[in-house]
Amino acid sequence: EPEVTQTPSHQVTQMGQEVILRCVPISNHLYFYWYRQILGQKVEFLVSFYNNEISEKSEIFDDQFSVERPDGSNFTLKIRSTKLEDSAMYFCASSEASPLETQYFGPGTRLLVL
Amino acid sequence: GIQVEQSPPDLILQEGANSTLRCNFSDSVNNLQWFHQNPWGQLINLFYIPSGTKQNGRLSATTVATERYSLLYISSSQTTDSGVYFCAGYNYGQNFVFGPGTRLSVLP
Numbered sequence A: 001e002p003e004v005t006q007t008p009s010h011q012v013t014q015m016g017q018e019v020i021l022r023c024v025p026i027s028n029h030l031y032f033y034w035y036r037q038i039l040g041q042k043v044e045f046l047v048s049f050y051n052n053e054i055s056e057k058s059e060i061f062d063d064q065f066s067v068e069r070p071d072g073s074n075f076t077l078k079i080r081s082t083k084l085e086d087s088a089m090y091f092c093a094s095s096e097a098s099p100l101e102t103q104y105f106g107p108g109t110r111l112l113v114l
Numbered sequence B: 001g002i003q004v005e006q007s008p009p010d011l012i013l014q015e016g017a018n019s020t021l022r023c024n025f026s027d028s029v030n031n032l033q034w035f036h037q038n039p040w041g042q043l044i045n046l047f048y049i050p051s052g053t054k055q056n057g058r059l060s061a062t063t064v065a066t067e068r069y070s071l072l073y074i075s076s077s078q079t080t081d082s083g084v085y086f087c088a089g090y091n092y093g094q095n096f097v098f099g100p101g102t103r104l105s106v107l108p
Helices: none
Strands: A005-007 A011-015 A018-024 A032-037 A044-050 A053-057 A065-068 A075-080 A087-094 A107-112 B004-007 B010-014 B019-024 B031-037 B043-050 B052-056 B059-064 B071-073 B081-092 B102-107
Touching: A005 A087, A011 A018, A018 A032, A018 A087, A032 B004, A044 A065, A044 A075, A075 A087, B004 B081, B010 B019, B019 B031, B019 B081, B019 B102, B031 B059, B031 B071, B043 B052, B071 B081
Parallel strands: A011 A107, B010 B102
Antiparallel strands: A005 A018, A018 A075, A032 A044, A032 A087, A044 A053, A065 A075, A087 A107, B004 B019, B019 B071, B031 B043, B031 B081, B052 B059, B059 B071, B081 B102
């Protein structure tokens, strides 16, 4: 069964550094998403991406964050100048043609900012 | 935006028991999903259920869209059912919003 994959599974970085989290959505899916989950809290929407541009974004997704589809398979989340409070699990998800359809989640990248 | 409530926040069961988890939405949603977050943090899709009833093995879910709630039933619970159960909903012009989760512990 096709699945969303994410790399790395864990990342440790120093405060102020830039990190890039990578995702490979399901191949025939057109909508891509990033979510984050701070330890012990609920999952929060960050951004959705369709047709090579941001479709929706939350208040969390400020200028520190950016997303890109650099090639036909990868979808990345870049976090610039990381802060301690960016420590969280970051999930990538994809859906076939619309946010109204099933969203399939990847296994997550656990980011720790020291 | 949409507000999502889940109850109960915590649930402890003996293996073999049945349970019902509830999700309430403040507004109507067009996409509703249930997820199980396992101890490794992975979010596992359980159901896509904007309305109606579905069953998958020991799990079933019912959504009453007109009353803005959904129920997840777990029968004959097993220790592997332990984890956090989230519901999430989406509506036009709004984000996919997750509830705070129900933490389930199934004891052997």
